[in-house]
Amino acid sequence: MGMRKVAIVGAGITKFVRRAQETGKELSWQASKMALDSCELTLDDVDMVTLGTAPDAFDGVHMKGEYLADGAGAIGKPYMRHYVGGGTGVFSPIHGWFHVASGMADICLVVAEEKMSSCHPHPQGAFLTIFDHTTEQPLKPTLIWIFALEMNRYMSTYGISKADIARVSVKNKRNALDHPSAQIAENITVQDVLDSETLCWPVNRLDISPASDGAAAIVLASERVARRLTDKPVWIDGVGFSLDTAYWGTRDLCYPRYVETAARMAYDMAGIKEPSKEIHIAEPYDPFDYKELHHLEGLMLCPRGEAARLTAEGYTARDGNLPVCPSGGALGVGNPIAATGLMKIIEIFLQLRGEAGKRQVPGTPRCGLAQAWGDLMQVGTVVVMRI
Amino acid sequence: MKLEDFELGGTNLKSSDFKQGTVLTTEWEPDLKYAWDNGVAIGRYLAELKEGRIIARACHSCKRIMLPPRMFCELCFRPTDEWFYVQDTGTVNTFSIARVNWDASRRGPDEPALLPAVIEIDGASKGMGILHMLGEVEPEEIRIGMKVRAVWKKPGERTGAITDILYFKPIAPARHTPPAKASAGAKKKVKTKARSKAGAARGKR
Ligand SMILES: [Zn+2]
Numbered sequence: 001m002g003m004r005k006v007a008i009v010g011a012g013i014t015k016f017v018r019r020a021q022e023t024g025k026e027l028s029w030q031a032s033k034m035a036l037d038s039c040e041l042t043l044d045d046v047d048m049v050t051l052g053t054a055p056d057a058f059d060g061v062h063m064k065g066e067y068l069a070d071g072a073g074a075i076g077k078p079y080m081r082h083y084v085g086g087g088t089g090v091f092s093p094i095h096g097w098f099h100v101a102s103g104m105a106d107i108c109l110v111v112a113e114e115k116m117s118s119c120h121p122h123p124q125g126a127f128l129t130i131f132d133h134t135t136e137q138p139l140k141p142t143l144i145w146i147f148a149l150e151m152n153r154y155m156s157t158y159g160i161s162k163a164d165i166a167r168v169s170v171k172n173k174r175n176a177l178d179h180p181s182a183q184i185a186e187n188i189t190v191q192d193v194l195d196s197e198t199l200c201w202p203v204n205r206l207d208i209s210p211a212s213d214g215a216a217a218i219v220l221a222s223e224r225v226a227r228r229l230t231d232k233p234v235w236i237d238g239v240g241f242s243l244d245t246a247y248w249g250t251r252d253l254c255y256p257r258y259v260e261t262a263a264r265m266a267y268d269m270a271g272i273k274e275p276s277k278e279i280h281i282a283e284p285y286d287p288f289d290y291k292e293l294h295h296l297e298g299l300m301l302c303p304r305g306e307a308a309r310l311t312a313e314g315y316t317a318r319d320g321n322l323p324v325c326p327s328g329g330a331l332g333v334g335n336p337i338a339a340t341g342l343m344k345i346i347e348i349f350l351q352l353r354g355e356a357g358k359r360q361v362p363g364t365p366r367c368g369l370a371q372a373w374g375d376l377m378q379v380g381t382v383v384v385m386r387i
Numbered sequence: 388m389k390l391e392d393f394e395l396g397g398t399n400l401k402s403s404d405f406k407q408g409t410v411l412t413t414e415w416e417p418d419l420k421y422a423w424d425n426g427v428a429i430g431r432y433l434a435e436l437k438e439g440r441i442i443a444r445a446c447h448s449c450k451r452i453m454l455p456p457r458m459f460c461e462l463c464f465r466p467t468d469e470w471f472y473v474q475d476t477g478t479v480n481t482f483s484i485a486r487v488n489w490d491a492s493r494r495g496p497d498e499p500a501l502l503p504a505v506i507e508i509d510g511a512s513k514g515m516g517i518l519h520m521l522g523e524v525e526p527e528e529i530r531i532g533m534k535v536r537a538v539w540k541k542p543g544e545r546t547g548a549i550t551d552i553l554y555f556k557p558i559a560p561a562r563h564t565p566p567a568k569a570s571a572g573a574k575k576k577v578k579t580k581a582r583s584k585a586g587a588a589r590g591k592r
Contacts, residue, residue, distance in 0.1 A: 015397035030396025038388040124491035133423045140489040145503045148483035201484035249505045249516035
């Protein structure tokens, strides 16, 4: 295709917290500076900047991309914001990848920020306006409803129990105990999840990731520059993204076809024929515990309807055949929407380099994947990485 | 690099920091109002709801009967062809028993759970579900696959809105329904017979 190879060479992240003292700009600056420091670059080395951040309604700041530009190191540089809802954070490296793969930039700083705590009484309220204003908003929906509707459909289609699904939450919150950014890392049991407050049956409070503030950043480099900067570049070998219709009631709610479409695009590009064999480690988006299972199936890493059983068997544990969300995921590390996706990219970057500390999975994973999902449950974004 | 080797940013605040004024905040309560035009397809959809009917649009190319109606087919990317009345009955595709309001506040102990559902409307193409509510049913009796029928506001109270349908209720009375509810169900059945004229007008403008 005439495109250049692109590597991740550095990464930065803040703690994920319920309410940060820092502004969005300050969080972005902290993550961006750390990313540059990690690969011994300065802002002068950066050719272009891309920034991902989810709804302006969270921050109450219109044109959030412009507002955050200072913190993202974008002043006086070619700069673009991108936004695909919850899928934003994994779209961020894709957006940066275009800049470097095309030859337009040798070094691109990719930043993702979210500050959800500014929205009161709860950022859930801001989600009302993602529903159709005429045919759905008058029914006063919340996002939790549609997750509950999807989870129920998924459970009913395959005969999966709430306890089967709760195992994902238990696993991820436990994994997060080893992540220095983690907001709600905890050692809990399946029974704790089942006993937690029922919000919208079948969804209980501990089935859900929290609202969070946080930022993350990575540095992308062209092959020539990457090899000069590090002896462990992690290559972005496949990218995929796809959007389904906003008529979400029309979709097959037990299978995320848009994730499959995005995955196929990324797999084709990376030359992956048998994803369940060739992908060694995965960070699918897990804002709700059932979503990890849903996404593993959409990514074709588990057969349809079997992700829950494989989870119960330990297949997705940190020391399992396919470690899934070894970071602790959105359920454990926290969920500052756009920053979460990039946190997942950073986890794969560190795992492939053998630098994930206590979170390091056994063996030497050579190929990993991060995925996010969002908008009105309609977007899939996928990045395949190799060392 | 290891994350553990860096001092990570991000300072967590507690509610007490605000109450005690340890940190200062600036507040703004926006007072924004929007008036959304309903457009051609949804405009007609709402006008028909006001008359107690549900209308869809047909695309002759992919043969879908689309609900909510739309003036163009997003798959064939061509104009849709025809208005098409569908039934006010359908099947529960999935549902939830919600204790949470739109703003994440909780339903009070005396407030009944909200019962949102995706309902596949009879007469529309298979899988064409819409979001609506269930009612006149005990939450534990709801099942995926259950047949339901719209319960409409009284004609004079309808405004041309999705809420002109109050909710959908099970067509066959549930086995344990107390007698009072069962008779209300029977009354509704007579009413819907009269409305099936709308069904007879299927496919006609
Ligand atoms: Zn069509």
